[in-house]
Amino acid sequence: MPILSIQSHVAYGHVGNDAAVFPLQRLGHEVWAVHTVQFAAHTGYGPPKGQIFEASHIREVIEGIAAREDFATCEAVLSGYMGSSAIGEAIVDAVARVKAANPHALYACDPVLGDVGKGFFVRPEMPDFMRDQVVPQADIVTPNLFELEALTGRTCSTLDDTKSALRALHAKGPRVILLTSAVIDETPRDAVDMIASDGKSLWRIRSPRLGFSPNGAGDLTAALFLAHYLKERSVPNALALAASSVHAILEATFDKGGGELALIAAQNALVQPPLLLSPEPL
Numbered sequence: 001m002p003i004l005s006i007q008s009h010v011a012y013g014h015v016g017n018d019a020a021v022f023p024l025q026r027l028g029h030e031v032w033a034v035h036t037v038q039f040a041a042h043t044g045y046g047p048p049k050g051q052i053f054e055a056s057h058i059r060e061v062i063e064g065i066a067a068r069e070d071f072a073t074c075e076a077v078l079s080g081y082m083g084s085s086a087i088g089e090a091i092v093d094a095v096a097r098v099k100a101a102n103p104h105a106l107y108a109c110d111p112v113l114g115d116v117g118k119g120f121f122v123r124p125e126m127p128d129f130m131r132d133q134v135v136p137q138a139d140i141v142t143p144n145l146f147e148l149e150a151l152t153g154r155t156c157s158t159l160d161d162t163k164s165a166l167r168a169l170h171a172k173g174p175r176v177i178l179l180t181s182a183v184i185d186e187t188p189r190d191a192v193d194m195i196a197s198d199g200k201s202l203w204r205i206r207s208p209r210l211g212f213s214p215n216g217a218g219d220l221t222a223a224l225f226l227a228h229y230l231k232e233r234s235v236p237n238a239l240a241l242a243a244s245s246v247h248a249i250l251e252a253t254f255d256k257g258g259g260e261l262a263l264i265a266a267q268n269a270l271v272q273p274p275l276l277l278s279p280e281p282l
Helices: 017-026 055-066 085-101 126-137 145-152 159-170 217-232 235-255
Strands: 003-010 031-039 050-052 076-079 106-109 176-182 191-197 202-208
Touching (some): 031 055, 076 217, 217 235
Parallel strands (some): 003 031, 003 076
Antiparallel strands (some): 176 191
């Protein structure tokens, strides 16, 4: 069954849809990719060359997909960086349309707002829009630590702080939360935590910190978690498989000197990670 992925697109590199579509396909999913921008490369290389698409363009593309006879077979919507509230509204409308056609479909939202040490890198209206208009519609959200704090208005210095923030985010609507990267007081200096919650139980995977943070890692993580959750509807299993594949891809990327994610060179790790990390109940 297909996944509708609405994200940015770059001709060079692996961020947005270019970090999500191939991994989803490699795991056996049909993907309907809708691009919110088309850039030559991500903004880490400097001012982008390309175009940001209007919300009307995204709506028109969705309209064309919805006209297909198999539209009701869509099993999930995945979204990432939105760019503007108008684009966000188009995405929320697409989610409603998919769920009207298939009430069992899920919406997985990567609430891209910013990151620790970088701050916000979205338009001023986006944090409130994401918190009030998008997150309540999501079944799954995949924030990093900075985004969890921004969406809940809480500081996450300790594990208890983080658990409290996760409960607050669940209260806004999402059934499942994946905290994609967290370094808190309890995290060893040479490690990074990934924490998943289904609203009743929490699980953590602690993996070695590699000393770099390539663009697109969050996009990849969200896509892999969604893919595995769709298959088994098990939060700890989806966490284990997604975290293990992401760690293997990051190791391969680090080994080749950093830069763009080694998605093609290390693609077998998407299907069968060489080391399966075990989630720890919290």
